[in-house]
Amino acid sequence: MNFEVTILGSGAALPTSNRNPTAQYVSCNDRHILIDCGEGTQVQLRKYHVHIQKINHILISHLHGDHFFGLVGFLSSMHLLGRDKGLTIYGPEELEQIIRLQLEVGGARLGFELNFVALNGKENRLLFEDKIIEIWTFPLSHRIPTNGFLIKEKPRDRKLNAELFEEAGLSLTLIPKLKQGIDVELDSGEVIYADEYTYPAKPSRSYGYCSDTIYDERIVAYVKHVNLLYHEATFLDDKLDRAKQTFHSTASQAASIAKQAEVGKLLLGHLSARYDNSLKHFEEASAVFKNVRVVEDGETYLI
């Protein structure tokens, strides 16, 4: 099953001709999630051929404009294109008022139900789960309350060794337990070992998202061992003071978080408009953590 992240916007507060403000599209086992929604996100989604009506979770990290100014326009377009399927937005409490007000003055009534889940930027908690995935939030440290997100697959079942199982002539009723790795004792006293009749489950994959944050080692625990971590890297180390002052991170600080959290791969984004290429971000981060990419708009990363 697929698990991938498409970068819709990799820039910071000031959009540039190459970098839209922040937005990402996550597709995970047929669950479709939008994370942040800077101005122009709906056009980016069209450009990169994402079918917008598939999205039914929108996660908004915080209320700086470059992370949500595209949201009301995106909802309006979903409506105009005939959406009737409900949608859940997870974001700061005030966001609901902002959206409702703008729809109201325009005389618009959405043709679909909009559910809000209020986040406060302080909690590490489960936001959503179904049989396949979980969405978590965790706190970041920015100038205003800001939420990180963790999207992960639930532990998967072990895979049945169907051939061996059939040869043994065992009852099909044993399968669910064996797939969960539970050994079963038959009435005869014989023990059927899960290990013997199943293959190990594929490991569950996970994606961690840290939008805007000062360097904060408390983040390490929240994203420990994720396969893929996105962490903002607005600045380079030569602007360390500016990073602290604005509650942002440098490329090497992001890499340090990735290293401590022992993640699989690190993505850097939210580059300040002052940088016209990403070479130095790559060099600076690579010195600390090897498997790193500085993202560009339109790229898709498989997990």
Next chain:
Amino acid sequence: MNFEVTILGSGAALPTSNRNPTAQYVSCNDRHILIDCGEGTQVQLRKYHVHIQKINHILISHLHGDHFFGLVGFLSSMHLLGRDKGLTIYGPEELEQIIRLQLEVGGARLGFELNFVALNGKENRLLFEDKIIEIWTFPLSHRIPTNGFLIKEKPRDRKLNAELFEEAGLSLTLIPKLKQGIDVELDSGEVIYADEYTYPAKPSRSYGYCSDTIYDERIVAYVKHVNLLYHEATFLDDKLDRAKQTFHSTASQAASIAKQAEVGKLLLGHLSARYDNSLKHFEEASAVFKNVRVVEDGETYLI
């Protein structure tokens, strides 16, 4: 002196890959005006090399998202780029709350003064004047209160025939009156005729803007004889019912307004996303009014 209109967005509610939502930049005798500000306008301004800090009047026709969802992002960028010069926004009353709320939740305080002039979509009145230009608003007929705009040069002074004036050895104090076309009687009883010592003034130019409106002949009086008229043409005549139902116009209806108002040239825009080219809009309007263009993003029209 220049008087020109740059089309930043020529699409309707749903942006397409070719047509951004509505916005126009008007440059008139060194006055710089933004009319409407759909999502993505700040990127369009950069793309078409408009220096955004020059803009100090923003006119918002109405509160459908495709006409203002880019405004808060635009103001934020002006601030981030160091603006300290005040700015006046003319638009529906609720717009002020929408902007203030979004700035407030983001913890932003603009580094420049923001003045609001509330419009109600019902009045024909002067909004701004200085020595050179006037900005007027007039009512349109849409689903929610909507304002049209008229930007015009004030009547210009006649131009002195300096050679003749010097030869006659007349006092320089006469010049202001002569330039205004006023004849002057000297103490000697001699009458100095303005016609004789000055050339006719260049005619004043004007631009009329009708964003979203149903066909409404009351508009004719407001834009009578303008040099350039922009009128929405969301649909073609084969969607006349849909036009009425949504309070929009067809290309031939827009052309009919232009013809009755005896304007110099007509621009059509706000084309529904259902049309993938503008040929039929051009044909339909041309049958009614000759001097017509269907605008594209990035075009500049001289007045």
